[in-house]
Amino acid sequence: MKIATWNVNSIKVRLPQLLEWLRRDQPEVVLLQELKCVDEAFPAIEIEELGYNLAVHGQKTYNGVAILSRYRLDDIRKGLDGDDTDLQARYVEAVVNVPQGAIRVASVYVPNGQDVTSDKFPYKLRFLGRLHDHIRTLVSYDEMLVVGGDYNIAPADIDVHHPKKWDGSVLMHDNVRRALRRIANLGLMDAFRVCHPDSPEFSWWDYRGSGFEREEGLRIDHLLISPQAADKLKASHIEKAMRAVEKASDHAPVVAEFTL
DNA sequence: ATGGTTGAACCTCAA
Numbered sequence: 001m002k003i004a005t006w007n008v009n010s011i012k013v014r015l016p017q018l019l020e021w022l023r024r025d026q027p028e029v030v031l032l033q034e035l036k037c038v039d040e041a042f043p044a045i046e047i048e049e050l051g052y053n054l055a056v057h058g059q060k061t062y063n064g065v066a067i068l069s070r071y072r073l074d075d076i077r078k079g080l081d082g083d084d085t086d087l088q089a090r091y092v093e094a095v096v097n098v099p100q101g102a103i104r105v106a107s108v109y110v111p112n113g114q115d116v117t118s119d120k121f122p123y124k125l126r127f128l129g130r131l132h133d134h135i136r137t138l139v140s141y142d143e144m145l146v147v148g149g150d151y152n153i154a155p156a157d158i159d160v161h162h163p164k165k166w167d168g169s170v171l172m173h174d175n176v177r178r179a180l181r182r183i184a185n186l187g188l189m190d191a192f193r194v195c196h197p198d199s200p201e202f203s204w205w206d207y208r209g210s211g212f213e214r215e216e217g218l219r220i221d222h223l224l225i226s227p228q229a230a231d232k233l234k235a236s237h238i239e240k241a242m243r244a245v246e247k248a249s250d251h252a253p254v255v256a257e258f259t260l
Numbered sequence: 261a262t263g264g265t266t267g268a269a270c271c272t273c274a275a
Binding site: 009010012013034036037060061062112114120152206207208209210211247249250 | 263264265266267268269273274275
């Protein structure tokens with residue numbers, strides 16, 4: 001059973017790559033971020049034709065998240081509690097009905113934060129606090145849980161190609177790292193890091209400055225898994241080759257494999 | 261050198 005997360009940076013532009021990848025790798029569940037389209041514009045028919053059920057939480061121009069699943073989806077939830085003024089589409093959750101039981105999954109697009117002096121930075125920290133509070137409830141269900149997405153956080157220096165160069169960046173700031181550890185401390189593990197304790201691999205490379213060609217990447221996309229899911233974890237990898245194609249997203253998919 | 265690239269929508273913003 002493969003569960004993957006991928007920030008597509010526009011589902012419209014990336015649809016041919018997504019369809020080809022779904023046909024080739026056949027992941028059972030895919031968590032998408034940065035759709036950059038409203039629900040009505042989501043290419044549901046093309047994806048459903050490949051056998052996927054959908055939970056889409058779209059938004060015009062920015063953000064937008066979705067769940068694709070080969071199994072039926074129940075209990076679909078869109079958005080996080082804690083701030084009625086936050087209208088950004090950054091969270092969608094559902095229960096995947098596998099024959100062996102149920103797996104709760106969520107696709108999350110944590111705000112980038114732009115710069116520590118920007119008002120987007122405190123918004124990022126507040127969002128992470130709301131995510132923490134919601135996950136605290138989810139872990140109490142004692143079920144297989146996978147919260148995947150673009151966290152816009154490199155958890156440790158090994159997750160940054162050149163930590164000195166990125167010092168001060170909102171992607172590796174102490175406060176956001178602390179916010180992520182606070183979520184992990186609820187009992188969630190980073191699937192890729194569990195499988196590869198010492199590998200300096202990345203999931204995002206900046207379009208600017210030929211980041212990918214220079215191998216200047218960061219690992220900011222994660223699959224956080226509950227102990228019940230970690231017990232079944234078999235492998236995890238990053239689809240780096242998908243960052244090398246023509247018209248690539250700036251993110252590569254991160255995949256975790258489970259033996260149910 | 262305070263740049264550079266991409267996407268969506270608009271003539272700029274967000275990443």
